[in-house]
Amino acid sequence: MIITDKFVMLNFPKTGSTFARKVIKQIYEKKDLRLNSLIYKTGLFTPKIFELLLPKIDEGNYTGIVDQHGKYRQIPKNHIQKPVLSIVRNPFSRYVSSFFFKWWQKVLPVDIKIIHQFYPNFPELSFNEFYKFSNQFNSINHLHGIIPKVNIGINSLYFIQFFSKNPDSFISTIDDDILNNMDCIEEFKHVHFIHQESLRDELKLFLLLVGFSEKETAFIDTIEEVNKTEYPNNINSFMDMYSEELIEKVLSDEKLLFRLFPEYLP
Numbered sequence: 001m002i003i004t005d006k007f008v009m010l011n012f013p014k015t016g017s018t019f020a021r022k023v024i025k026q027i028y029e030k031k032d033l034r035l036n037s038l039i040y041k042t043g044l045f046t047p048k049i050f051e052l053l054l055p056k057i058d059e060g061n062y063t064g065i066v067d068q069h070g071k072y073r074q075i076p077k078n079h080i081q082k083p084v085l086s087i088v089r090n091p092f093s094r095y096v097s098s099f100f101f102k103w104w105q106k107v108l109p110v111d112i113k114i115i116h117q118f119y120p121n122f123p124e125l126s127f128n129e130f131y132k133f134s135n136q137f138n139s140i141n142h143l144h145g146i147i148p149k150v151n152i153g154i155n156s157l158y159f160i161q162f163f164s165k166n167p168d169s170f171i172s173t174i175d176d177d178i179l180n181n182m183d184c185i186e187e188f189k190h191v192h193f194i195h196q197e198s199l200r201d202e203l204k205l206f207l208l209l210v211g212f213s214e215k216e217t218a219f220i221d222t223i224e225e226v227n228k229t230e231y232p233n234n235i236n237s238f239m240d241m242y243s244e245e246l247i248e249k250v251l252s253d254e255k256l257l258f259r260l261f262p263e264y265l266p
Contacts, residue, residue, distance in 0.1 A: 001070035004028065005048040006210040007083040008075055011068050012162055014097050015087040016196040018227045020203055021068070023220055025049065027212060052076075058161045059141050071162045072191065085206060086163065089196040090264045091155045091254045092247075096238040097229045099130045109137040127241045135253065144168065149175040153253030160256070163188050179259055188260065195263075239266070 002009040002024055009024060011017035028049040054070035072084065089097075098104065105123040108115065115122050115137070125133060135154045142157050148171055152160070161167045164187055178184050194202035204217045235241065242250070247266060251258060258265055 001052050001054070001068065001075065003050055003052060003076070003079050003082075007085050007206075008079055010070065010072060010075075010084060010086040010162065010191070012086050012088070012159075013069055014094050014101070015089040016199045017087055019199060019223075019225055020087060021051075022226060023203060023223060024207075025051075026219070026223070027207065027216055058144075058167075069162075072165065073167075083210065084191045086191055086193055087196050087199065088193045088257075088261055090238075091153070091257050092242065092250060092264070092266070093196075093238045094155055095131060095134070095250070096127070096231075096241050098134070099127055099241070100229050100231060104130070104134065109141050128243070128246060131246065131249070143171070146171050148172070150179065150255075151253055152256065153250070156254050156256040160187075163191050165190070174256070179255055184256055184259055193261075 001011060002021055004024065009017075009020065011021060051068065052070055052074075053066050053068055054074050055064070055066050056069070057071065057074065059065075075084070102123075112122075115133075118136070119125060119129060119133060122133075138154045139152075139157060142154075142161060146168060152171065152174070157171070160170055164170045170187055174184070192206065194206060200220050204220045207217050207220075208214070231238070239247075251265075
């Protein structure tokens with residue numbers, strides 16, 4: 001996560017957070033964030049911006065890994081009252097981006113022998129197989145033994161654990177009634193979400209709202225994209241990857257995200 005004097009940014013994976021982090025660091029014009037972080041840890045001085053690398057706390061297969069994807073529960077207490085910014089992405093698009101990024105081939109959710117029992121050709125999976133694989137095995141590492149009352153897709157599960165103040169409680173209690181009323185929206189109202197699909201404009205607007213000037217944010221219009229997942233030439237849109245049956249499956253599995261962000265409904 002990035003902590004500034006004005007706000008906290010949570011880096012939800014595969015949403016354009018690398019681009020946003022680049023913009024925020026540049027606007028603060030800090031040349032050595034690592035040094036700033038060390039100064040902060042001494043307790044003698046709090047810089048205007050620093051990046052915290054934190055241990056993964058929900059992923060059973062990532063034990064010991066420290067990275068930039070700190071969650072809401074990991075925000076230091078002396079910064080929790082600041083506005084919290086993060087990015088959301090169309091669930092259909094995020095699945096496709098994750099498929100082509102292929103991180104799932106490098107860090108396995110369970111032992112390879114177990115995977116091969118279900119997917120003998122792994123890591124050569126079709127997109128449909130990848131979708132099933134992601135929800136089948138990644139949930140094991142995230143649910144901590146909890147049995148939800150409703151089906152929760154892996155993107156929604158990641159989202160809950162990233163942004164909820166008490167995700168285990170929410171996962172244990174969420175049901176169709178909660179999904180169909182305002183309770184699920186209330187659970188995440190403490191985070192200001194901007195959209196990956198209009199990231200430049202919405203990030204600039206947020207920075208203007210927290211006190212930066214038009215001059216300070218003008219460079220956002222020209223800065224290059226980073227970590228952009230490339231699709232094969234025969235894929236014109238991420239929706240090309242989906243059959244009608246799989247679309248209905250995603251709509252059901254990721255009902256929470258579509259309830260929170262109905263603009264992503266196809």
